[in-house]
Amino acid sequence: MNATPTASELREIALTEQEYHRAIEILGRTPNRLELGMLGAMWSEHCSYKTSKPLLRQLPSEGSSVVLGPGENAGVVDLGDDLLCCFKIESHNHPSAIEPVQGAATGVGGILRDVFAMGARPVALLDAIRFGEPTDPLQRHRFARVVEGIGFYGNCIGVPTVGGETYFDQAYAGNCLVNAMCVGIARRDQLVRAVAAGAGNPVLLVGADTGRDGIHGATFASVQLDDSAEERRPAVQVGNPFLEKCLLEACLELCGHEALIGLQDCGAAGLTSSCAEMAHRGRVGIEIDVAKVSRREQGMTPYEVMLSESQERMVLVVAKGREAEVQSVFDRWQLRSDVIGSVIASPELRILDSGVEVGSLPLEVLVDGFLERYPVACPPEFVNEASREEPLLLNPPWSLEESWLRLLMSPNCANSNWTYRQYDHQVGDDTVVGPGGDAAVLRFKGRPDGIAMTVDGAHRSTVLYPRLGTQLAVAEAIRNLAVVGAEPLAITNCLNFGDPDQPEVMWQLTEAVGGLAEAAQALAIPVVSGNVSLYNDYRGTGIPPTPVIGMVGRVKCPGAAPGVGFRKVGEQVVVLGSAEAVLTGSEYQRLAQGRVAGPPPKLELVAEAAAAKAVCELVGRGLLSSAHDLALGGLAVTLAECCVAGGLGASVELAYSSPSDPPPGWAHGALFGETAGSYLVSLPAESLPTLNDLCVRHGVGWRRIGEVGGALIEVSGLATISLEQAMVANRDALSTMMARS
């Protein structure tokens, strides 16, 4: 029965031969098939983080507002007055590439469970998604279906999708990315831990019946995609948001109930990982009888039951003798609840089938027994060469006007209304600023304050400068929060990378995590939760390094956010902050040159923080009529967005600072170069002295560049487009694109 598995059998469970022999060595015996399957799932990259763990230790997770950092289902920060905020971001890239609707939907379902497993009511969802060029029908199809899947789940369960970002680039054609973030709110006394305790206490599995769906989902996510990926469709689960809504309500009813000891969602590696992790955190063991698990299909083996990734299931540890009380709540919501086992003192996961032991593994082996990996990291050769190029020296293919309009129509800069109008972004009655702005703002009923949240992918220059590009994402998140008047509380992150066994990918990952750690440290923003998605490769080509930063901030006055659009003719247009713009990795470079090359963008974290504080204060004091961070597409696109959103033109001047003649390409750089640390704001002329005092106090530079008004968007002496042109280009680009079959 315990014949040595073949190489292909080991591959199926994602164990290397070395890991197989290690398992035998530390167990002192040969594991049987069930045990091997459980080990393969738990030791997979997806569950164990064996490659990223050594790097992730650098991330600062402490802070005065942190209640629970990484290691739980979601990070938790304190909002004061007994209110807590739980949040996390997670990827569902591999499943979404294969079955976009269900892949994206179950990604949303999974992150929701992580949050309500903590006892928090989910109040907001955000998504960061990546696809290949939408000129390709396959990519349009994936994009449309992913949006459909996100909406299907979020809309049905009744949690608003309040923000997110979509980015298209050919490099994601083989592997789309779907990162879903959920934010929840809990009263302090409702907070639940995912911990098992008390030998003899019953273990319950509640929610959906267990089927064969998703078996090997965790191991599937830990290998590269290839043409056989289509055949892995059965490894993609199907979501039932209605069932999860009932599960959510039932679980929240129990949070704070003294009969509930521990709660954990059943995610990757199913029952195996949820039971193993709960028991291991509590330094106890769990015994499960698989015969007691309600099934969707007949003839399932213990192996299939333990590794099923059927969605909408939760594991509970309940005080002995109080099962009936707990089960009555699930009964009321018409949900199945099975007592499937109990907590045992011995720290192991013991599996029975109708009372007969069929497998047993010590938790220190199952949860911690994997070997951390340290693959070789080495920067790719092209980095050096590409960083020496000067993008300004390349002949621009288009005039300034044409470039400007092309940028406004680019699916990455275009208005994303086509996407978010498919998401319910208001349910819950708390959305003060919804999608389409820089950050979303939610109020708390019965309190004067609120929270803001944003999700931002790393700058495209990450391909050359992964450390810096990641920090630029952190900086952008801070700016997005600042313009709605929010101060950062904490970060969650999703690290999407290729195959870490390729030295350049390992280098990208190492640099990116290092960069995130540096930025988080320097800005004193703790990283409280996160997720790593590796092996985003298709036929041997990896995605560009794509760290995604989710950030939550605190807003003193949720109604104070001025919005992106200009408000009033005659008001002053001001650039706040003074970082230098570069074309490296800019959207202009992507469109015009189709590559990333040039010197690194400039980023000063201290200046970034100072500018954010200044903007936050300006917004809080109601001094600004509009505020927008200078980002994708540079000053030209940012200016046009403020005009389009407000339905007002503007006239600005960009002066070359030195008396000599500007170098060739200067104008393209000034208009379309991208920068950190800067904002475009508008305000009445009489407020300029106050703005100046405040900026001086914060040590932040500012300059008046023009005035709101007119039917044109004019950068004097350089380029002029009509407001009407800009509106049509920006508003209709995405819907026109998506209307193609």
Add this chain to the structure above:
Amino acid sequence: MSFRFGIAVFPGTWSDRDCAHAVGRAGGEAVFLWHAEKDLKGADCVILPGGFAHGDYLRAGAIARFAPLMEAVTDHARSGGLVLGICNGFQILCEAGLLPGALLRNRDLQFRCQDTTLLVEPADSPFLAGIPVGSRLNVPISHGQGRYFADPMMLANLEEGKQVALRYCSPAGELGDAHNPNGSLSHIAGIVNRGGNVLGMMPHPERACEPLLGSEDGLRLFSSVTTGLVAAGR
């Protein structure tokens, strides 16, 4: 004694707490009514809120209409009691036969969440009593199946009986396909029964009850019934 709204909770309902919040702003009292019970808990007005009752499986509202609570709601409605169905609640009212017609998938087959402007029509209903005919209300929609449909005879009866309560329109009050977000027949956003005591509408008035959230217009529907009842000398 304050005006009591009974808010139905089916498995899958998600506007229940939003409605309770809105009702509070209108000066009413909210009690939740569980789908499996027949008790209206003394509610003056029953709200069937938005959501996906029973997952909208089979057809939106098709399962919810068989809930024990719906027997009590039907009795309440037939004896002239006030019933407000919002979004999924409108779908349930149509399935239950308390309102005519049906709600089909949106014209472009996509879910839509956006602001809409509603034109108040001359329907005789306590829900509109405090709102002048021709008023325009800014109230958002959020649905995938909100395209109102009725056969020609039904539609003629609705129009003739002044049962069309709300239509989608432009901010200036013009009717037209460009201002109709889901392809509803005759731009219908909400209808009442013959007695005017049952209102079904796809838009979400409970999301438009505070300036902070963008509009206060939805509050007028709730306030109409609370002040109406006070005026009636209750």
